[in-house]
Amino acid sequence: MGEKYSVAYKLDASAGASGTVNAFSVVTGRKLTLEKVTFVFPAGSNFQLQVKLYRGEEQLIPNSGYIVGDGHAISISTDKTFESGQNVIVWYNNTDTTDAHSCLIVFEGVLD
Numbered sequence: 001m002g003e004k005y006s007v008a009y010k011l012d013a014s015a016g017a018s019g020t021v022n023a024f025s026v027v028t029g030r031k032l033t034l035e036k037v038t039f040v041f042p043a044g045s046n047f048q049l050q051v052k053l054y055r056g057e058e059q060l061i062p063n064s065g066y067i068v069g070d071g072h073a074i075s076i077s078t079d080k081t082f083e084s085g086q087n088v089i090v091w092y093n094n095t096d097t098t099d100a101h102s103c104l105i106v107f108e109g110v111l112d
Contacts, residue, residue, distance in 0.1 A: 002112035005032060011103045013049055013094035020054070023088045023105060032082045037061055039076075040060045040104040041069030049101040053090040055082060066093070069103075 003024045009023040039051060049065040052059055060080050061067070067074055082088060094101050 002033075002110040003090075005109055005111040007107045009105045009107070010089065011051065011090055011092055011105060013092050013102065014100050016094060016097040017100075018093040019090050020091050023053075023090045023107070025039065025088070026082045026084055026086050027111060029084050031084060032109050033112070034078050034080045034107060034109040035081070036086075037070060037076050037078060037106045038106040038108075039067050039072075039074045040106070041072050041074075042102060043071035045070045045101050045103070046096070048094060048096040048099075049098075049103055050093040050095065051103055051105070052091045053105075054091060055080065055086065056089075059091075066091075 007024045047068040047070050050068055052066045053061040061076055
């Protein structure tokens with residue numbers, strides 16, 4: 001049985017910005033099975049920051065569409081596996097052309 005593993009990543013998106021970022025890479029020689037991902041949107045986000053997670057070209061969370069919030073913590077259960085050295089990629093789109101927005105993303109799983 002593996003060890004519990006968690007990573008927190010703070011996404012900061014400038015006004016009108018979009019793109020992808022590498023939240024983290026799986027430890028070399030290990031495999032990570034994500035069990036839960038929590039997206040924390042500060043109050044005032046006004047549902048304008050869109051976020052989704054990828055493994056390579058495959059959209060993982062959500063299966064389609066994107067996650068948004070405003071003063072919410074949104075937790076999603078999963079069982080996705082990432083291999084040694086594989087990147088956990090965050091796609092984002094800030095539809096607010098005036099203000100920057102952020103989202104804290106907490107990844108929880110088991111490292112084998």
